Amino acid sequence: MNVSLYLSSKTWVHRLDGRTKVLTVLGVFVLALCFSHPLYLLGVFGFVMGGLAISRAGANVRKAWMLTALLFCYSVALWPFFVEGLTPVPLLNRLGVTQEGVMVGMGMGLRLLIMLWGGIWLLSTTTVEELAQASQQLGLPSRAGFAFSLAFRWVGMLLGAGVGVVQAQRSRGLDVSTGGLLQRIRKYVPLVVPLIGHALRQTNLLAMALESKGFHPSSRRHFCSTGQLMLPDYAVICVMVVLVGVSGWLRWIGVGVLDIRF
């Protein structure tokens, strides 16, 4: 079962070095945190959506738009109740909802969207192996990166096994959709135990398999890919540095920032 969001394509974004893509997304997160005004955040959101478009990540956009739209609505609906303001909203005045609160809700909703779509853009254009290599090159411990990529690889296998477990137990009459809360929770035991048992039974074998292929925790990994940054990488990093710098300066002088009081 394939669980990765990665979309194989030959765009120039895909060809960028993994470090460039990770740094770009981190830059986008910083841009989102610099502003709280919806108009400025809308600009950053447009930048991210443009990135998704040139990366041909439409398939993932179609997959995730419903979830992200729901989260945006939550933010817009919830924040106004926690923010003080001076301009009441007609009809909702009794609930303490003000126009400033609505602005904050929209801003925070957009910030959430930018962060989620930024993450989806990274995962759509970067393989798990590239992410592991980039994280090692950016200074994260290589063994943690390896455990991450290994786990990612096994999620697919476990999801496949999970389908088998669910089918086997349903065939024996297990129905998790009926009963009260406690009953329903207890019914998950026959589903979760075989899945965990299936995985743990293989622990020793997996460790043996890794060492048989030459892996050892003490050995350093030397990636085949030379990891040299190319001209497009430097160009993208420069653009992001400028954007982050300008946004930081705008925030410093108070542009694009709402005055939020709780």
Add this chain to the structure above:
Amino acid sequence: MHLPQAACDSRRWWADLADVWRDTRLIVLTAQIAAIYAAILIPFKAGIPIIPGFVELRPANAIPIVASLLFGPAAAWGAGIGNVIGDCFGTLGPASVFGFVGNFFFGYLPYVLWGHLGWLSSGQPPLVKSWRQMVEYGVVCVIASAACAGIIGWGVEWLGLLPFVILAPAIFFNNIVMGMFLGPPLLGFLYPRVQLWRLRYEDIRQSGSSSFQPSSPPRTHDSLFKDVTSENLSYSILDCRGLSFQYASDSKPVLRNVSFSLAPGEMVVLLGRSGSGKSTLCYACNGLIPHLVPGVFSGTMRVCGRDTVEDPVWKQAGRVGLVFQDFDTQLVATTVEGELLHPLEYRDPPLSSEEMQQRVVHALSRIGLEDCTYRDPMTMSGGQRQRLVMASVLVQEPPLLVLDEPGSDLDPAGRAQLREVLQNLREEGITVLMTEHDDGQLAHADRVLVLDQGEIVWKGKPETFMRHPQLMRDWGLRPLALTECFEGLSVGRLPISVQEAWTRADALNLILNPPASVLDDTLRLGEMPACLRKMALPLIHVEGASFQYEDQLVLEEVSFAIQPGDFLALLGRNGSGKSTLARLLNGLLMPTHGRIVVDGLDTSATSMNELAKRIGLVFQNPDHQIFADTVWEEVAFSAKNMGCSEHEIAVRVQEALAAVGLPCEGSHDLDPFSLRKGERQRIAVASVLATRPTVLIFDEPTTGLDTDETNRMMAMIRELNQQGHTIVMITHSMRLVATYARRCLLLHGGRMIADGTPREIFADTALIRAASLEIPDISLFSQRWGHTLLTVEEVKASLLPGPP
């Protein structure tokens, strides 16, 4: 009194976190916990949203607490990484950092706190059996849940995404509900098993500290490779002398004084029953035994002149390539190229990028996967994945390749491709040692060794071995059908190929003239069950059923009927739609077009419970369903789900256990996880029988079983058929089809291309080849006389003296 977790030295808690990254098994465990957490997080939802879209009651939230109490710091890292992986399905962002930290503490605090809560501590293992354990567990659960909720809630509010007062209580509620209600039963089931497999954190630490120490300092891959090319290679690649080994958990040795050697370029097949020590011997070839498997080891195993105990396992990858029976465990990357680069990237000293690329290209061309460089291994067939694993060990260019039962999980097409690859490797001069429990690769080997109860009991030429059926029977192996046909006749050397069999028949002036009892199947199958003789109405009607998964049409316009008491074999290569059809029959899947009627009920309009009373599906892997503490509870599970009374359950369990030949006595105390695969498969069958279904579907019931176990399993299935159960069996074994099936359906590319008796199907050579299957040798032999015979007994009854 047993205190299972951290010692009193608090500094060790922090040291433990670092220790996880110094032990391969703990790294594997970390990745497994992360994968389990993410895999349960994604599909298993209790369907009760707390904040719809944000927080939903999910069983996965019990995993960090349970894993923490079993695996200590590995659970902390695993829970953190697992949460990030869960975010990678659409919610990755800065909040994932807080998700990581929150879940890290959720998976670490229980380990740290258990046994260190002063007067609240129970001083007992982390189970919830006494009230003191319950109190301690409750406190641990509350603190860990609160810490996780607090960290994530604060972080998400700091990012301005959602207010703390909304998110933190929701996360806390989710964690506490799942931790309190699902955690204790999970611990109760998992703790004894984890103890049995010696996977608790303290077990791994202990075994890690006492692992086998090499007698000389480890060397680099390059210096090891020099041994291979040196002159000591001329006498043998592998030299095993007086090797004995006893697993730490066993009471008797699994290998006893084994001695043999392999010459360069030789291909040797190691045969033997399950449990004879074949896999253990494979593990000894690259030092997994004794380095990673605890036990008593004596004797020597030298590969390329170097004793395997002298270097750690990972440094022997340049000398020995080992492919496991469960080859999927050796796949670590998400692309074929990544899979092959992975072992090269860990070499010491490192290789240049150019050399790595060259080796990848060369290895892929050796095993015929040149066109798959960027494919995801999980989208490939079983045969392709196995060849990929072979490439991933060959990329290190070892002179010795060891394969543990390479043919056991492959369909006939996969086995044919394997034979071709092995032949190519042999021509390149690679030495191959492989284990088998049947005659699959015997004809192509230079030598055969037979292992029984840990000792080599026979060695010699494969041809000699194959020409002596009694010898094969003596060591638990199935003789070649053709040799059995001529056994007892004065033919000199018994034939081992169809051509030889024809020559022997001519020499003896024998012809094949089958009697009526052969042609009407009474010799092969016995008398037809009464229900079939009466030509009862069909039990199952499949009318133009199609099934589409996403964009892929898996099954197309399939129509057939099954009579009561029938024994139907579903045939076809991997991916032909057999398993999908089986799941459509028992209502697990619904046809996207057409309909399926079982005992008068349309599966689309009938509940699973109702269908389960009529059709039982026995899955290929019994471990996908076994979960209970005892055999009795496991078998009783389905009857309980049917709402049977206690008395009725007891009656059904006794009946089911008797039907599969398992004793009822002791089943209340026997842990199903402690049994062998063949016995676990029987428990799975018994559990399905407890619903008293009319139809039983078996999905590859003999995969991974040796000859004796296969015979026992098939005898049981035949017995169930004779008792009146209708049998549908998916199998790749044409021998089983020829011996047991009354009727066959042949699927190819999702379409049904034939429906008939095995005799009719095997008579059509072109049809069988089009479906990438193999015709049994006996059928090929008999077709010379215009008949298609299926079993040894049929041939023996039909061989008659010809005209003078």
